[in-house]
Amino acid sequence: xxxxxxxxxxxxxxxxxxxxxxxxxxxxxxxxxxxxxxxxxxxxxxxxxxxxxxxxxxxxxxxxxxxxxxxxxxxxxxxxxxxxxxxxxxxxxxxxxxxxxxxxxxxxxxxxxxxxxxxxxxxxxxxxxxxxxxxxxxxxxxxxxxxxxxxxxxxxxxxxxxxxxxxxxxxxxxxxxxxxxxxxxxxxxxxxxxxxxxxxxxxxxxxxxxxxxxxxxxxxxxxxxxxxxxxxxxxxxxxxxxxxxxxxxxxxxxxxxxxxxxxxxxxxxxxxxxxxxxxxxxxxxxxxxxxxxxxxxxxxxxxxxxxxxxxxxxxxxxxxxxxxxxxxxxxxxxxxxxxxxxxxxxxxxxxxxxxxxx
Ligand SMILES: NC(=O)c1ccc[n+]([C@@H]2O[C@H](COP(=O)([O-])OP(=O)(O)OC[C@H]3O[C@@H](n4cnc5c(N)ncnc54)[C@H](OP(=O)(O)O)[C@@H]3O)[C@@H](O)[C@H]2O)c1
Numbered sequence: 609x610x611x612x613x614x615x616x617x618x619x620x621x622x623x624x625x626x627x628x629x630x631x632x633x634x635x636x637x638x639x640x641x642x643x644x645x646x647x648x649x650x651x652x653x654x655x656x657x658x659x660x661x662x663x664x665x666x667x668x669x670x671x672x673x674x675x676x677x678x679x680x681x682x683x684x685x686x687x688x689x690x691x692x693x694x695x696x697x698x699x700x701x702x703x704x705x706x707x708x709x710x711x712x713x714x715x716x717x718x719x720x721x722x723x724x725x726x727x728x729x730x731x732x733x734x735x736x737x738x739x740x741x742x743x744x745x746x747x748x749x750x751x752x753x754x755x756x757x758x759x760x761x762x763x764x765x766x767x768x769x770x771x772x773x774x775x776x777x778x779x780x781x782x783x784x785x786x787x788x789x790x791x792x793x794x795x796x797x798x799x800x801x802x803x804x805x806x807x808x809x810x811x812x813x814x815x816x817x818x819x820x821x822x823x824x825x826x827x828x829x830x831x832x833x834x835x836x837x838x839x840x841x842x843x844x845x846x847x848x849x850x851x852x853x854x855x856x857x858x859x860x861x862x863x864x865x866x867x868x869x870x871x872x873x874x875x876x877x878x879x880x881x882x883x884x885x886x887x888x889x890x891x892x893x894x895x896x897x898x899x900x901x902x903x904x905x906x907x908x909x910x911x912x913x914x915x916x917x918x919x920x921x922x923x924x925x926x927x928x929x930x931x932x933x934x935x936x937x938x939x940x941x942x943x944x945x946x947x948x949x950x951x952x953x954x955x956x957x958x959x960x961x962x963x964x965x966x
Pocket of ligand 1: 861881
């Protein structure tokens with residue numbers, strides 16, 4: 609790989625038509641604690657097409673999840689990365705003109721990425737972005753449990769993951785098992801073997817709610833204290849609350865919670881997280897919408913984001929956290945087609961990963 613850094617690069621940029629296109633833009637300048645990463649793989653999340661359609665303003669860069677090689681260093685790095693290190697993680701795409709993973713180069717905070725451990729393929733490492741940190745935010749930070757590197761939940765504790773075949777769901781299954789939980793995943797029958805291969809003890813079909821609820825209550829002996837709903841819409845909160853039974857304490861979702869959902873079972877705290885708070889910067893979540901949604905900076909969340917990335921390599925190599933199944937696509941020009949596929953709900957049980965460079 610050439611070490612020469614050009615002044616401009618190809619990147620996926622928001623256009624005037626609520627969509628994205630490849631454009632020539634400046635290679636981003638580095639600020640304190642940042643490294644320049646030559647992107648080799650970028651992985652796709654639903655947030656990418658949602659930003660393009662509803663949230664991003666024209667001219668901003670797109671894309672969050674990446675893996676690549678450090679090619680230059682900014683000042684005062686919190687994590688002592690070197691030129692040539694292979695790193696992966698996520699950035700805050702869809703909102704800034706000089707941050708995005710669907711690009712030949714990206715500026716990345718040295719402590720918001722991880723050095724890819726030996727034995728992990730770079731395309732798989734690229735999946736440890738938005739979905740991975742979201743699973744950690746819900747199961748560990750929000751539900752106040754230790755990372756598997758620090759401790760385990762009491763033996764025999766059941767945990768329910770609704771939407772277990774999703775990208776967040778598969779990371780959550782893997783993480784919950786590493787935390788010591790016995791896991792029930794809720795998914796389509798065509799994903800049962802996939803979800804089991806990530807460690808789930810039981811998998812139930814979401815297409816028959818009554819049967820799934822009866823089976824979950826029977827398997828768990830009356831319900832669970834904690835659960836995660838990775839779908840968080842179309843009745844999934846109501847479904848997951850029923851699966852939790854009378855023992856429920858906290859249900860985590862990852863999309864906004866309708867007020868009526870909070871009233872279904874007042875004993876259960878229904879709460880949600882937003883992974884972008886892990887970057888520790890205030891931002892407007894909906895700059896292209898009629899009404900702004902200002903998300904304040906959270907120092908707590910920023911510290912937790914750094915903690916996730918400091919621990920990720922060990923969680924992969926020593927605690928068995930598995931990457932999402934990779935569906936490898938072509939380069940930057942293929943990304944809009946992938947957005948459309950995910951928008952049409954045609955992506956199931958796999959992560960679309962783009963090969964940006966050799
Ligand atoms: N708050 C945050 O920070 C945050 C972070 C990450 C993601 N999210 C949001 O969380 C959601 C999931 O993201 P993701 O990347 O994990 O999605 P994803 O991988 O694209 O999810 C697709 C999977 O969801 C399953 N699914 C769809 N509808 C379902 C339902 N009603 N019940 C059960 N399973 C269902 C599909 O299974 P089938 O094969 O059965 O269709 C498919 O396997 C998205 O809305 C995303 O925007 C939020």
